[in-house]
Amino acid sequence: MSDRRSRFEQLVLPHLDAAYNLARWLTRNDHDAQDVAQEAMLRAYRFADGLRGEPRPWLLAIVRNACMSWLQANRPAELAGALDVDAAEVESDRADGPEALAERAIERRVLNEAIAALPPQFREVLVLRELEELAYKDIARIAGVPIGTVMSRLARARRLLADSARVIARAAKAKVAE
Amino acid sequence: MIPQDAARLLHAYLDGELDPANSRALEAELARSAELRTALERLRAQSESIRALADYHAAPAALRARLGAEIGEAGGVRGSWTRAWRGAAALAAGAAAGVLLALWLLRPAADAGLARELVESHVRATLGGRLYDVASSDQHTVKPWLSARLPYSPPVADFSQHGFELVGARLDFAAGRRVAVLVYQRRRHMIDAYVWPQAEAPAVRAGERDGFNVEPVAHDGMRFVLVSDLNRNELDDLARLIAAAQ
Numbered sequence: 495m496s497d498r499r500s501r502f503e504q505l506v507l508p509h510l511d512a513a514y515n516l517a518r519w520l521t522r523n524d525h526d527a528q529d530v531a532q533e534a535m536l537r538a539y540r541f542a543d544g545l546r547g548e549p550r551p552w553l554l555a556i557v558r559n560a561c562m563s564w565l566q567a568n569r570p571a572e573l574a575g576a577l578d579v580d581a582a583e584v585e586s587d588r589a590d591g592p593e594a595l596a597e598r599a600i601e602r603r604v605l606n607e608a609i610a611a612l613p614p615q616f617r618e619v620l621v622l623r624e625l626e627e628l629a630y631k632d633i634a635r636i637a638g639v640p641i642g643t644v645m646s647r648l649a650r651a652r653r654l655l656a657d658s659a660r661v662i663a664r665a666a667k668a669k670v671a672e
Numbered sequence: 673m674i675p676q677d678a679a680r681l682l683h684a685y686l687d688g689e690l691d692p693a694n695s696r697a698l699e700a701e702l703a704r705s706a707e708l709r710t711a712l713e714r715l716r717a718q719s720e721s722i723r724a725l726a727d728y729h730a731a732p733a734a735l736r737a738r739l740g741a742e743i744g745e746a747g748g749v750r751g752s753w754t755r756a757w758r759g760a761a762a763l764a765a766g767a768a769a770g771v772l773l774a775l776w777l778l779r780p781a782a783d784a785g786l787a788r789e790l791v792e793s794h795v796r797a798t799l800g801g802r803l804y805d806v807a808s809s810d811q812h813t814v815k816p817w818l819s820a821r822l823p824y825s826p827p828v829a830d831f832s833q834h835g836f837e838l839v840g841a842r843l844d845f846a847a848g849r850r851v852a853v854l855v856y857q858r859r860r861h862m863i864d865a866y867v868w869p870q871a872e873a874p875a876v877r878a879g880e881r882d883g884f885n886v887e888p889v890a891h892d893g894m895r896f897v898l899v900s901d902l903n904r905n906e907l908d909d910l911a912r913l914i915a916a917a918q
Contacts, residue, residue: 499743508799510739514731528735535739548883602725609726623687624722627903630689649683656718 502542505549510535512550512626513557519621520561522610526568534560551632558618558636565614572614608659616651623648678708686715688905723859786847786874791884793844794864794899797853803862804840804855814841818852826852826867827892829917836863836910847874856910863900863910870895880904891915 513534518527534557545552565573609617615637622633633648634641681698684690690698702708797803806817811828818841819825830838836856844853846866854865868874873895876888887898889911896914898907 502743508795510731510736511728514735515729518729524732527729528732528738531731531735532738532742536742539743550883602727605721605725606727609722620722624719625726625728630684630687645680645684645689648687649680652683652715652718655722656714 498539498542501545502539505545506535506538506542506553509550509553513553515625516554516557516618516621517561519609519617519625520558520614521564526564530560530564531557548632550626551628551635554622554626554628554632555636555638561618562614604659604662608655608662611658612651612654616647616654619644619647620651620655679711682708682712682715686712686719688903728860784877786876787879787881787886789846790864790866790876790886790897790899791881793846793853793866794862794884797842797844797864798862803842804853805842807840809838809840811838814838814854817841818843822850822852824852824869824894826854826894827917828854829914831856831910831913831917834909834913836913858902858906858910861900861902863898863902863907865910865914866897866899868895869893887911889915891917 510531514527514531517531517534518524521527521530534553537560538553538556541556562573609620612620618637619633622628622636623630628636630641630644633644637644639647678698678701681690681694685695685698702712806814808814808817809830809832811830815825815828818828821843828838828841832838836858838854839857839862840855842853842855844851844866847868849872852867854867856863856865870890870893876886876897878885878887880886884899884901885904885907887904887907889896889898891914896911898911898914900907902910
């Protein structure tokens with residue numbers, strides 16, 4: 495077995511699930527996620543000799559770039575829609591009343607739809623933080639932005655998510671009531 | 673109304689990313705402001721529901737197969753060769769681990785070596801699918817199984833009600849001797865707890881290695897070393913539970 499190949503199989507391949515999960519959340523469909531993840535894994539394989547530091551953030555940076563190129567080519571509107579992402583100030587968090595707390599018991603479908611509806615720049619930090627449980631410094635490296643930007647995007651992603659989950663849950667409730 | 677910088681620090685605090693000085697300042701602020709406490713609880717609840725409910729998309733088998741085929745070609749290695757080499761590589765890895773172990777034993781108290789060894793043992797168990805030799809969430813099954821095989825009897829507790837489920841135990845070999853390993857699970861994360869009697873326990877410092885957290889904790893005359901890809905905050909939670917167990 496070649497050195498590169500054994501290196502790849504030992505260090506990079508164990509993170510295939512993480513690679514696919516990120517690709518799936520950014521492309522939002524199985525077919526394209528498989529293509530993008532495969533392309534990224536082959537790229538990672540070619541560059542396995544250059545792997546320094548922790549393998550997972552290193553691989554996810556490659557996957558993230560492949561996803562962004564794919565979005566640029568196939569869903570340019572999605573990326574452009576959030577150009578002012580970092581200009582937007584983080585709102586002060588409002589303290590919610592008890593009825594809002596009850597609404598937070600949202601179901602799985604509502605939550606997944608709400609995450610999928612986030613602009614990709616927010617979706618990626620949220621997925622990397624909550625599902626991959628990565629440190630801010632690793633997310634910064636993967637998304638190619640400063641740590642301060644990771645913090646503000648994450649704060650904003652959580653705010654947007656709470657708002658849109660509320661809206662979706664309300665719409666669903668209204669439908670049931672009809 | 674919560675001041676903007678406090679709102680921003682709240683996220684870093686929740687994520688365990690706030691430095692000690694700012695954490696203390698924010699905790700003082702939290703003690704004063706009910707509004708801030710509510711905001712923190714709301715964020716924590718949101719984070720927990722995302723982790724519990726959001727889809728985690730594992731790689732489909734078809735992708736694995738396509739990748740295997742592509743890389744097999746790229747490496748110029750045919751299938752049967754791959755299998756043969758895998759076997760040989762496993763043997764070589766075993767031999768190499770033996771050599772590393774011997775080298776480590778000859779070195780004066782270098783705890784970084786043990787941390788590495790434990791992380792490697794944890795990764796081998798996870799990748800090889802040999803997580804435990806006895807699968808049970810019942811401490812009354814696991815404890816006698818271990819004491820029958822070791823010269824000591826580690827305390828065994830299940831923490832399911834706190835989200836750390838005891839799933840089994842295995843015997844492993846580390847620091848030149850057999851060691852009991854209790855296996856816990858939290859969401860998708862496996863946590864290995866290596867247990868030695870305190871007097872014979874090798875020293876290990878808490879830290880991070882190759883994306884895995886290592887956390888020592890003493891309890892009941894034993895020394896536990898936790899190894900997992902779980903984040904540090906939650907691994908600390910398990911360490912506290914173990915330290916406080918009856």
